[in-house]
Amino acid sequence: MNEKINVLKKELAKTIIGQEEMIEGLLVGLLCEGHILVEGVPGLAKTTTISALSRALNLDAKRIQFTPDLLPSDIIGAQIYNPKDHSFSIKKGPLFTHLLLADEINRAPAKVQSALLEVMQERQVTIGDQSFKLDNPFLVMATQNPIEQEGVYALPEAQLDRFMMKIIVQHNSQEEELSIMRKSANKSFETIKTVWHKEEIEILQKELTQVHIDIELEQYIVQLISATREPLHFGLEELESTIMFGASPRASIDLYKASKARAFLRGNDFVSPVDIGHVIHAVLRHRIVLSYEARANGLDPDSIISIILETLPIP
Amino acid sequence: MKNNLGNIKKIFLRFYILFITLFFASFLQAEDFEYHVEVDTKTPYVKEAVHLSFMINQTNKEVVLLFDFDLMQSDDYYFQRLDSQETDSYHNVQIRYDYIVYPLKSGTIPVQFKLLKKITTDESVAYSFSGDRDNIKGLRTKDTLVNLPALDLEVKLVPKGTQLVGDFTLDYKVNTHKANPYEPLLLQVDIEGLGYTPILEKIMFSNSKIKHFMEKPKVKNITSAQGIYSSVHYAMAFSSKESFTLPELKIQAFNPHKGKSYTLNLPSQYFEIKEAAWEHLLDAEDNPKPLKEEWVWAQTFLEYVGIFLLGYITALFWKLKAKRVVSDNLLKEKIKEAKDKKTLLRVLLASRDKGLLEVIEKLEASMYGNAKITLNKIKEEAVKQV
Numbered sequence: 001m002n003e004k005i006n007v008l009k010k011e012l013a014k015t016i017i018g019q020e021e022m023i024e025g026l027l028v029g030l031l032c033e034g035h036i037l038v039e040g041v042p043g044l045a046k047t048t049t050i051s052a053l054s055r056a057l058n059l060d061a062k063r064i065q066f067t068p069d070l071l072p073s074d075i076i077g078a079q080i081y082n083p084k085d086h087s088f089s090i091k092k093g094p095l096f097t098h099l100l101l102a103d104e105i106n107r108a109p110a111k112v113q114s115a116l117l118e119v120m121q122e123r124q125v126t127i128g129d130q131s132f133k134l135d136n137p138f139l140v141m142a143t144q145n146p147i148e149q150e151g152v153y154a155l156p157e158a159q160l161d162r163f164m165m166k167i168i169v170q171h172n173s174q175e176e177e178l179s180i181m182r183k184s185a186n187k188s189f190e191t192i193k194t195v196w197h198k199e200e201i202e203i204l205q206k207e208l209t210q211v212h213i214d215i216e217l218e219q220y221i222v223q224l225i226s227a228t229r230e231p232l233h234f235g236l237e238e239l240e241s242t243i244m245f246g247a248s249p250r251a252s253i254d255l256y257k258a259s260k261a262r263a264f265l266r267g268n269d270f271v272s273p274v275d276i277g278h279v280i281h282a283v284l285r286h287r288i289v290l291s292y293e294a295r296a297n298g299l300d301p302d303s304i305i306s307i308i309l310e311t312l313p314i315p
Numbered sequence: 316m317k318n319n320l321g322n323i324k325k326i327f328l329r330f331y332i333l334f335i336t337l338f339f340a341s342f343l344q345a346e347d348f349e350y351h352v353e354v355d356t357k358t359p360y361v362k363e364a365v366h367l368s369f370m371i372n373q374t375n376k377e378v379v380l381l382f383d384f385d386l387m388q389s390d391d392y393y394f395q396r397l398d399s400q401e402t403d404s405y406h407n408v409q410i411r412y413d414y415i416v417y418p419l420k421s422g423t424i425p426v427q428f429k430l431l432k433k434i435t436t437d438e439s440v441a442y443s444f445s446g447d448r449d450n451i452k453g454l455r456t457k458d459t460l461v462n463l464p465a466l467d468l469e470v471k472l473v474p475k476g477t478q479l480v481g482d483f484t485l486d487y488k489v490n491t492h493k494a495n496p497y498e499p500l501l502l503q504v505d506i507e508g509l510g511y512t513p514i515l516e517k518i519m520f521s522n523s524k525i526k527h528f529m530e531k532p533k534v535k536n537i538t539s540a541q542g543i544y545s546s547v548h549y550a551m552a553f554s555s556k557e558s559f560t561l562p563e564l565k566i567q568a569f570n571p572h573k574g575k576s577y578t579l580n581l582p583s584q585y586f587e588i589k590e591a592a593w594e595h596l597l598d599a600e601d602n603p604k605p606l607k608e609e610w611v612w613a614q615t616f617l618e619y620v621g622i623f624l625l626g627y628i629t630a631l632f633w634k635l636k637a638k639r640v641v642s643d644n645l646l647k648e649k650i651k652e653a654k655d656k657k658t659l660l661r662v663l664l665a666s667r668d669k670g671l672l673e674v675i676e677k678l679e680a681s682m683y684g685n686a687k688i689t690l691n692k693i694k695e696e697a698v699k700q701v
Contacts, residue, residue: 274679277664297633302667310649310665314657 004204005265007195011056014190016049017183018176025167025282026053026141027265030201031208032257034164035120035140037105037286044169046143050101055192057201059098059137066108068151072115079128090127095119098135098198102142106152116140117159137201157245157289164254165279166286204264211260213271216315221259221276225252227308228288236311239304242294247287255283273314281305347375347432348382348408350463358469362480362511363571364542365416365468367394369428373408379440380408381433381456386416391424392468393417395538405440415538417511418470425465432459474576479568481510481542485579492584496591499528499552504581506566507546512536518549518564525555558588650697656682656690663697670700 005027012023022038026049029036038046047063054061064075077093094100095116102116119125123134142163144155160166172180183189223234229246231239258279263271285301294304353368373380386394397413418424433456440454473480483506490501506513514532529551537544553561564581646666653659656678663675674697680686681693 272679272683273660274664274675277660277675281667306665306667310661312661314661 004196004200005267008056011192011195012049012052014192015052016045017180018172019045019049019169021282022046022049022167022169023053024262024265025165026050026139028258028261028279029139029141029164030057030137031205031261031264032164032254033137033139033205034254034257035142035162037142037144037160037163037166038169039144039146039166040169041147041171042145044171046141046169047101047103050099050141052192054099056194057098057196057198058194059198060135061099061101062094062097063101063103064094065103066105066112068107068109068153070108070112072112075112076115076119076125077127088128090130092127092132093125095125096132096134098137098139100138100140102140104145105142106144106154109153110156113153113155113159116142117162121162137198137205157287160286161248161250163286165258165282167282168285208260208264211264211269211271213256213260214315217259217271217273217276218256220273220312220315221255222252223312224276224280224308225249225255225284227312228284228304231308234308234312236308239307242291242297242299242304243288244291245289247284251284251287255280258283277309280309347378347380347434348373350430352428352466354466354468357467358471359418360471360480360569360571361419361421361473362417364510365418366397366540367414367416367426367466369412369414371408371410373406376406379405379435379437381435382408382410383429383431383433384410384412385429386414387427387429389427391418391420392426393419394426395543397538397540405437413540415540415542416468418468421470421472424468424470426468427465428463430461430463432461433457434459473569473571474567476567477569477576478515478566479506479510479513479579480571481508481513481545481568482570482572483508483510483513483568483579485566485581487581489584493587493589495589496556497554498588499554500586502551502553502561502584504549504551505546506549506579507544509542509544510571512543512545513547513568515549515566518551522559522561524557524559525553528552528554553586555586555588558586560585646701647698650694650701653690653694656693659690659694659697666701668701671697674700 008027009023016023022045025036025038028034030053040046050061050063053059064070073093075093076095077091079088080091081088105113105116119134120138120140123136123138125132125134171177225247227234227236227239227246228243228251231237231243255276259271259275262275262279263269266275268275281302284305288301288304290299290301290304349372351368351370351372353370355366356363359365367386369384371382371384385396394414394416397415399410399412401410402408416426435454435456439456486505486507488503488505492500494500504518512534514534518529529549533548533550535546535548553559561584563583566579567576568579569576646662646668649662650659653662660675660678660682663671663678674693677686677688677696678693681688
């Protein structure tokens with residue numbers, strides 16, 4: 001199993017240099033049937049990653065640039081009238097794919113965001129009076145630009161909760177950037193080959209369920225999530241005034257699944273606290289709503305999660 | 316007999332000047348209309364009232380005529396319109412304008428006219444009255460400026476030294492002739508009568524011992540065909556330390572109807588000022604008392620500075636405190652202080668330091684696998700990696 005993962009990572013590394021966290025997040029999302037929200041400045045290979053992943057896994061991939069004038073029918077599809085035979089035909093939208101890059105999701109108005117997020121949850125699209133099941137796998141990688149805040153429609157907390165993980169993409173190291181620069185200038189990026197098939201992904205998804213997680217770790221996950229809601233109960237007095245809303249039950253489910261996927265990707269058949277510790281920031285950072293006081297003090301969700309992680313005893 | 320004849324001639328002349336209205340009629344014909352000018356005298360004195368009438372009669376009945384008429388402004392004369400009367404007929408306009416004119420200089424004074432003739436149509440007049448609520452149009456006219464010859468007045472000089480022209484009386488009022496030092500003494504002088512408005516440039520009493528205050532004269536005019544009946548009120552006040560006398564005031568006036576000069580008199584006025592007990596009037600001490608040196612502002616300023624510094628220091632403290640959470644030194648301290656492997660793992664996982672991944676895996680292997688590594692050694696490795 002570990003070998004397959006390594007083969008995929010190597011293949012992706014042909015065009016994606018660095019960005020391990022984003023690649024790992026996408027694989028976790030793919031295995032857990034979750035969706036990923038990526039936040040990062042432009043030019044950090046977000047589109048390239050989706051494109052490379054689709055080639056390596058032989059999956060369909062589409063990209064939608066979200067704009068303020070986008071309509072729900074632009075993404076889910078619409079009924080088109082045919083004047084020749086006076087009938088309506090279904091024109092499927094770009095949602096009908098395996099990997100979808102929803103670029104700058106916060107640029108579209110709430111109705112479009114809702115349409116996408118509903119499909120992410122239901123994995124089913126209704127156009128007119130016909131419903132269509134989406135193909136498996138279906139992974140949405142939505143991006144947000146942290147710089148520009150003018151003219152954007154911020155995703156509400158309830159909709160952010162539908163994303164399994166929020167990955168913050170950082171700039172590459174200087175060595176990595178040098179390598180990117182050279183390869184790009186010389187056009188020496190290698191072509192990605194298909195290393196997995198769709199059926200293999202389904203097999204891996206089934207295998208993932210076999211990964212063992214100890215009951216103490218399950219309780220540990222629940223405690224971590226509960227600590228975001230009732231920090232006082234866990235002796236975290238300092239966080240009492242910093243958290244406005246804690247993580248939802250979806251967070252427990254996603255942390256549980258993501259921890260197993262992380263262990264699976266490492267080639268383990270059991271989950272350790274290290275796996276939980278590695279994915280907890282990505283799973284929780286978009287689900288914790290900070291108070292005004294916390295934001296004024298320069299705190300961010302990651303630092304809150306670190307305090308919880310550091311305080312709660314590991315089983 | 317000779318004297319009697321001379322007297323008869325003089326009386327006749329005066330009678331002629333005073334009671335017979337001189338009819339000056341210029342029956343002049345212009346295009347579409349005719350006009351007439353009438354004055355009661357063509358040989359007035361300077362500042363004597365001349366009653367002038369200007370009449371217009373429409374002769375071309377085919378057109379609708381409108382007129383704008385006025386005398387032209389000049390430094391040689393002053394005028395006021397008394398009245399204007401106009402018929403309501405648009406094809407047979409008859410207008411009469413009445414003016415009172417005061418020549419201001421002697422010699423030949425040309426009184427000039429400004430007449431604008433406006434030709435329009437019945438439709439245009441009707442539309443300008445009723446109109447359309449959404450499409451308003453002004454009265455459209457074809458305007459022509461009519462050149463009219465000036466009316467020359469032969470203006471006679473008044474006797475030298477004349478200050479007022481007309482039939483005036485002078486009245487005065489003093490509030491008291493006895494007062495304390497520097498107490499105001501009020502004097503009111505009223506000049507009224509028929510004639511050119513009796514505004515004197517100034518009524519001043521030159522006396523270095525007194526202080527003289529004066530209001531702007533208050534003028535009331537009633538205009539009639541005979542001229543302007545004016546009432547001018549001069550209000551003034553005097554103040555002095557000691558008794559004084561205002562000299563007699565004489566104003567030379569000329570009555571043009573009678574052809575005689577006369578004098579308006581304000582008799583000499585004596586004002587008695589009482590002796591003051593100066594020693595009781597002067598203050599021995601300052602009241603209100605002189606201001607003390609005020610330092611409240613400095614106290615307030617220091618309070619604000621103190622509050623600002625407290626706020627600044629608090630903000631700085633919180634900033635440093637927040638930074639300490641992520642500072643490397645703090646992480647190193649936490650690693651060193653970890654009492655067992657589980658605590659160390661918590662600290663390392665919470666740090667989110669990518670460089671510590673290898674150490675974390677080693678620690679994990681020693682905790683949940685078969686690898687053997689001591690707590691101190693793993694701490695050393697972690698501190699090196701930070």
